[in-house]
Amino acid sequence: MAKVVFRDPLTPYTSIEHTISEYLFSQETEFQQIDFFRTPEFGTVLALGGVVNVTERDEVGYHEMIAHVPMFAHPAPKRVLIIGGGDGGTLREVTRHPGLEEAVLVEIDEVVVEKSKEFLPVTACGFDHPKSRTIIGDGLAYVRDAEAASFDVILVDSTDPVDAGVELFTPAFYRDCHRVLRPNGILVPQSDSVLYYPERVAGIARNLREIFASVDFYTTHVPTYPGGLWTFAFASKGPHPFAHVDALRVQSMVAELDYYNLDLHRAAFALPTRYRRVVEQL
Template sequence: MREFRETLYPHWGQFFSIDEVLFEQKTDHQHLIIFHNKEFGRVMALDGIIQTTEHDEFIYHEMLAHVPIFAHGSTRRVLIVGGGDGGMLREVLHHNVVEHVTQVEIDQQVIDMCKRYLPNHSQGAFDDGRVNIVIDDGVEYVNNSDDTFDVIISDSTDPIGPGEALYTSRFYSGCRRCLREGGLLVTQNGCTFGQLDEVITTAERLQPLFTDYTFYAATIPTYIGGIMAFAWATNDSSLRQTSIDVLKERFLNSGITTRYYTPDVHQAAFALPQYVIEAIK
């Protein structure tokens, strides 16, 4: 039986049995494979690194979408950078208060193949009238666009290949210029045990740009190496202090059904392990 062995870490890792290869190709930007695994359903990997699976994607997408939007409380315009599988777009669009979403994806082929082979991720989200898809480099977009947003979500790959630029000071400063007053940036930031250097570097780059920056976390089975960290950056420190009662009211009024996110999980996600707290001081 063919196996997929992830290459994220040089000396250890995870493997998946491949029941069927649904698609495999070297795109203009990266190597893309989508295959079926008995335990996790359809799995997508880019450049040897697992990006998403049908069975656990909901944890990642719910936490990176709902935490900032419920904390903000009046999100009308959202920018998603990356996220070509459509799962993030799906979760953002569950919020009826959101009037417009721009999604910037560098690789059209990722969107096309995910619409075909991972349709349960997007569930038709790409066809929503509130959505504007832009095929462009995310760094260039945030540094040149005149659009502004309440929430920016960086749903990037790890800082390898095309995703590396989305962890730079230039990207973060571009995001700041695109945020409306009281706006909020959240980003995928790797697993805290296996990729702690990424967390440290991100903290160092956010610190000069935002008055309130930290990380929150979730555990996602196929993202190995500790808890998954999400960076949080804003110039409105009150957003992180949103009370549990307010979060519960917003969640109830939204009518959104989730499988992982709850207001209690939202608040608890900001409680970080001591080794992470020490690392980002």
């Protein structure tokens, strides 16, 4: 019997092949191609636009780090906005925080949300949390129209800064985010692969520094993403990324986590020299 594989293009010249044990769902919506399938090594996989987006085996490295680094760095995050993140993993992590009052997730493609509930319940469980609210709509428009100083943390859990996703990485969008954030507010956008796409990461750094006085970068390990090392920007209106993290707050939650911890929070901001030059424009 012939082996069926999904080829994930990391770049035009490099790809990863996933052996498919069962194809679960495939549909092209008005926004993107959506595929769910099972693999022997990484469990259920969600691919968007022909690119692996989530796998059961390594999703925690992404979702715990995009969420908990800013949530613990902020002294009291009450309202959180998630742009994208239709698989629900980032929402799941945000709703773990007991001080949260509301988490609003804005996802443009309803099919991603509904099929993640069906095929990826391990990430989509956050949709059922009583403090969560899901809006199917355009994240750009939502932020543009949002009330000033209405959120403590904004997480941009989007596709990469190509094609339509480019608009979520512009100075105009970051300026809207800055306006919507409260004093001490934090913006964390996923920021691509610094190994394969250093020019994208450098562009994000430049655009954020036009708007925010404090901009840092940190990384996490996601083996199925290009290069295995993924980058997040940390743009703040106040809090330092780790100077004021409450160790007792972290300790009260760390037993229910699989990736994030206090030591890793600090270490994630220690970048190799080559990558530091990229984000510091040296």
